[in-house]
Amino acid sequence: MAGVLAVDPTLADFGKDPLWITIVKAVMLFLFLALGVVFGVWFERKLISRMQHRHGPNRAGRFGLLQSVADAIKMGLKEDIFPRTVDRVLYLLAPVIMVVPAFLGFSIVPFAPMVNLFGVQTPLQLVDLPVAVLFMLAMGAVSVYGVVLAGWSSRSPYALLGGLRSAAQVVSYEIAMGLSFVAIFLFAGTLSTSEIVAAQEQTWFAVLLIPSFLIYVICMFGEAARIPFDLPEGEGELVGGFQTEYSSSLKFALIMMGEYLHTFTASGIAVTLFLGGWRAPFPISLWEGANVGWWPVLWFFIKFVLTFSFIVWVRASLPRVRYDQLMSLGWKVLIPVNLAWILLVAAVRNVVVNEGNKTVGIALGAVIVIGALAIWMRFDTVDQRRKAAKKAQVDAEFEELSNEPTAGGFPVPPLDLPHYHGVTRP
Secondary structure, rough: OOOOOOOOHHHHOOOOOHHHHHHHHHHHHHHHHHHHHHHHHHHHHHHHHOOOOOOOOOOHHHHOOHHHHHHHHHHHHHHOOOOOOOOOHHHHHHHHHHHHHHHHHHHOOOOOEEEEOOOOOEEOOOOOOOOHHHHHHHHHHHHHHHHHHHHHOOOOOOHHHEEEEEEEEHHHHHHHHHHHHHHHHHOOOOOOOOHHHHHOOOOOOHHHHHHHHHHHHHHHHEEEEOOOOHHHHHHHHHHHHHHHHOOHHHHHHHHHHHHHHHHHHHHHHHHHOOOOOOOOOOOHOOOOOOOOOHHHHHHHHHHHHHHHHHHHHHHOOOOOOOOHHHHHHHHHHHHHHHHHHHHHHHHHHHHHHOOOHHHHHHHHHHHHHHHHHHHHHHHHHHHHHHHHHHHHHHHHHHHHHHOOOOOOOOOOOOHHHHHHHHHHOO
């Protein structure tokens, strides 16, 4: 997975572009995301329909390509209805708060190394920071305020419950997501996205740190509120969730755009931090020019589309989980496993890299893994005993009630079946 001629940008290469180049890159990023939302909706509907043996959009334009454009125009021209009791300022501001941080979060994603853009050598990345990954997490946290304000300002019980669910869900899964990045920071030695991509020249972190990658994939669905973790929108129990009081107008379109942009950001971060970023996959990387010039944009786009397709496939395959299952997975499984994995990575890396003793590092890692499994089995055994005791108690109560004549209800006189409705039993 190496690219021998790749010109890896560093933090020193940012901040030197002319102002007009920065504006051009910002416009290119905006167009990529805006058009990506339009055609991403079409792609998701088309892919799910094929999975379900349907045709999907096939009327507006060739292959239905203009269906999302027609939907966007329709929502933009619909009457903008304000419910009588809403807080108008926050009601209008909430969709904007959802969309803007999603655009900003994607600004740290590198699309390619140094390229020639209109005669100027520049990294194909809008901005990079020494704490770029933390900036991405911060933007994801800020966007939650939009969901909470959308639910609170609507003055609707269902919308408010959806907003509160979103707040609790993001708090739970953002902790696990942040912890899944710690192992990457230990190996890359930086929080800069461009330098993290450079650190994956030999091996992608999805291979080297596969537990962190799997945990991030789960947290990605929780952070973006996608099925099976789309509890803030649970129309089965909340009618529609936090956007219940938003009519199908421009505000509703902004909310849908914000959700899709967060899905795109989650996919872009997965590609950048775990799948080598813009680097060509093996065996294409054996070609000397694979990671030079504009070719890396193609590799990034292919990885991005495949990641987004995986998210769509999960939506088409899995049902929505219960809210208690969502919280239990985040707090009782993902966070403890993450902490144990970080301890293992830090200990093994310290012994192997700093002291150069691979045998001691492997032995230490084995001891930590065995200890973690022993603790997990201990707690799992206690939990199973507690469940068995609870089941026995419920069975005993049911047995006691079943012996009662009224069975826990109101006494009802028996029906006189031979004379019921004038029908005589033979």
